[in-house]
Amino acid sequence: MRSDLLILEGVSLKREDRLILNNVNLKVKKGSIHSILGPNGAGKSSLAYLIIGCCDYLPDEGNIIFCNRNVNSMPIWEKAQMGLTLAWQEPARFEGLTVEDYLSLGMKEKNSDKIMEALEFVLLDPQKYLKREVDRTLSGGERKRIELASIFTMEPKLVILDEPDSGIDVLALENIVEMIKTLKKRGTTVLLITHREEISQIADRTSLMCSGLIVKEGTPEEIAQYYKTKCIPCPEKIFPADRNNTDKKKVSEKDARL
Amino acid sequence: MQDYKLMLDAYKKSGGAPEAFKDSKIAHLVVHKNKVLGKHLVEGLIIVPEETESGINVILTVRKGFRISTPVHLCFGIIPEEGRQEINIQAKVEDNVRISLLAHCVFPNAVKIQHIMKANIEIGDNAFYEYNEVHFHGEKGGIEVIPQAKIKVGKKSQLKTNFSLLKGRVGVFDLDYQAEVDDEAVLEMITKIYGYGEDRIKIKEGGRLTGKASRGLIKSRIAVRDEAQSEVVNEMIAEGENSRGHVDCVEIVQDQALAKAIPIVEVIHPLAQVTHEAAIGRVDKKQVETVMARGLEEEKAIDIVVGGMLK
Numbered sequence: 001m002r003s004d005l006l007i008l009e010g011v012s013l014k015r016e017d018r019l020i021l022n023n024v025n026l027k028v029k030k031g032s033i034h035s036i037l038g039p040n041g042a043g044k045s046s047l048a049y050l051i052i053g054c055c056d057y058l059p060d061e062g063n064i065i066f067c068n069r070n071v072n073s074m075p076i077w078e079k080a081q082m083g084l085t086l087a088w089q090e091p092a093r094f095e096g097l098t099v100e101d102y103l104s105l106g107m108k109e110k111n112s113d114k115i116m117e118a119l120e121f122v123l124l125d126p127q128k129y130l131k132r133e134v135d136r137t138l139s140g141g142e143r144k145r146i147e148l149a150s151i152f153t154m155e156p157k158l159v160i161l162d163e164p165d166s167g168i169d170v171l172a173l174e175n176i177v178e179m180i181k182t183l184k185k186r187g188t189t190v191l192l193i194t195h196r197e198e199i200s201q202i203a204d205r206t207s208l209m210c211s212g213l214i215v216k217e218g219t220p221e222e223i224a225q226y227y228k229t230k231c232i233p234c235p236e237k238i239f240p241a242d243r244n245n246t247d248k249k250k251v252s253e254k255d256a257r258l
Numbered sequence: 259m260q261d262y263k264l265m266l267d268a269y270k271k272s273g274g275a276p277e278a279f280k281d282s283k284i285a286h287l288v289v290h291k292n293k294v295l296g297k298h299l300v301e302g303l304i305i306v307p308e309e310t311e312s313g314i315n316v317i318l319t320v321r322k323g324f325r326i327s328t329p330v331h332l333c334f335g336i337i338p339e340e341g342r343q344e345i346n347i348q349a350k351v352e353d354n355v356r357i358s359l360l361a362h363c364v365f366p367n368a369v370k371i372q373h374i375m376k377a378n379i380e381i382g383d384n385a386f387y388e389y390n391e392v393h394f395h396g397e398k399g400g401i402e403v404i405p406q407a408k409i410k411v412g413k414k415s416q417l418k419t420n421f422s423l424l425k426g427r428v429g430v431f432d433l434d435y436q437a438e439v440d441d442e443a444v445l446e447m448i449t450k451i452y453g454y455g456e457d458r459i460k461i462k463e464g465g466r467l468t469g470k471a472s473r474g475l476i477k478s479r480i481a482v483r484d485e486a487q488s489e490v491v492n493e494m495i496a497e498g499e500n501s502r503g504h505v506d507c508v509e510i511v512q513d514q515a516l517a518k519a520i521p522i523v524e525v526i527h528p529l530a531q532v533t534h535e536a537a538i539g540r541v542d543k544k545q546v547e548t549v550m551a552r553g554l555e556e557e558k559a560i561d562i563v564v565g566g567m568l569k
Contacts, residue, residue, distance in 0.1 A: 054547055080553035092545040096566030106552035
């Protein structure tokens with residue numbers, strides 16, 4: 001029995017002759033938090049859409065294996081029924097769909113107690129939010145929390161969290177980190193996509209992504225160290241604390257593509 | 259009695275609660291073709307129906323100061339496959355009145371039916387008038403519905419209309435509502451229709467904000483699939499000082515269906531303002547994929563997105 005819940009073998013994705021994802025290899029261990037760290041434009045969200053099976057995101061090469069099954073051409077809903085889902089970076093808004101409706105979408109049987117629990121889990125008052133619509137009247141932060149709550153009610157085997165911290169204020173960041181840890185404790189494997197090194201620190205393993213490539217994989221500390229000594233400087237968003245020392249870190253692009 | 263029972267059965271299918279017709283606190287009027295099958299009034303409300311060759315003329319008055327606490331239930335319709343029903347309403351809502359009407363128009367077996375409603379509604383000052391109209395048609399599409407209303411909204415009054423046609427085929431639908439809004443009064447017109455097959459939908463809604471600090475919202479939510487077609491003309495004219503209007507139209511198109519939206523906004527007073535938004539397109543891919551990512555098949559996901567918009 002493999003302990004890897006999700007495996008990507010040599011996965012590539014092209015857009016009009018441009019390589020968006022280049023021979024991506026990745027193994028996500030069951031029960032772990034695995035982060036994909038990289039700057040904006042590295043291909044992280046494209047990787048998420050490809051894994052989940054969004055329209056126009058079929059791999060041009062390689063295999064996506066989930067629960068020991070090749071799921072390359074499987075539609076999103078079928079993957080979701082297998083227990084693979086995505087919490088979007090900028091979740092869609094729905095006119096006429098209440099928070100209660102939205103949170104019950106992924107549940108096999110609607111369970112009101114669990115919906116309430118999910119809202120409390122993301123620190124939203126159920127009395128205030130249950131009957132609100134998942135529409136434009138919600139702030140970005142509220143919508144992100146509801147997205148996380150929907151993962152809580154769905155209880156997938158693996159969730160891809162695409163930049164769960166974006167649009168969240170600094171004070172709430174700690175909550176988000178706790179929520180991700182709780183998801184893990186409840187048995188959900190997490191593939192955490194982020195451009196912030198401090199968020200990446202909660203992972204068991206981290207893969208560094210740049211220009212559609214997985215450049216390096218290791219513990220979050222190893223990846224941080226790797227960046228400091230081997231990697232070309234990436235946009236300061238990844239390691240904001242190091243932005244004054246970028247000159248020391250410059251190495252050739254060849255070295256970066258190890 | 260048979261017609262009455264059939265009307266109430268259809269009313270129930272359209273989402274209505276027939277027990278309302280047995281409640282002495284709730285006023286009602288039931289009309290089949292040109293026959294008044296049931297009528298019950300409450301204090302402050304006067305309804306005088308007159309049967310005509312092809313329908314009825316109704317004079318509806320709500321007397322000054324009366325606040326009708328429960329919605330007045332109206333049920334119009336035709337049970338046979340063919341027929342014509344023309345309803346002419348003269349409504350006078352006097353000052354300081356509050357009334358809500360819930361009309362169900364039921365044509366469950368329509369093959370060749372024409373339903374025409376012409377209303378002249380005059381709302382006094384400081385009043386609240388709400389008119390919710392729900393249609394229930396059969397699956398054959400042989401129906402033509404022509405609702406027309408001219409409405410005057412008095413000072414500091416509020417008019418809300420909510421028209422929905424979400425069950426059964428639309429057939430041919432041609433709505434024309436025009437409202438004139440006085441000082442500090444508020445207009446809100448909402449239309450929600452789901453067309454399919456070869457349905458033809460035409461909506462013309464207009465708000466003329468003549469009064470100082472008057473407000474207006476015209477909102478349309480239309481979904482069309484198969485070979486259905488829709489055209490929405492929403493017009494808002496702001497004439498009054500500090501009047502504010504907004505026009506909001508969303509149409510979702512599937513299959514071979516066609517949709518057209520024509521927002522017309524006109525500002526006459528320099529301190530008035532009208533905004534508009536219109537969107538026509540396929541069902542939003544991201545919305546559908548978001549729902550699918552929770553394990554629902556594409557068709558069901560589309561139903562949820564479209565159903566939410568029309569809710």
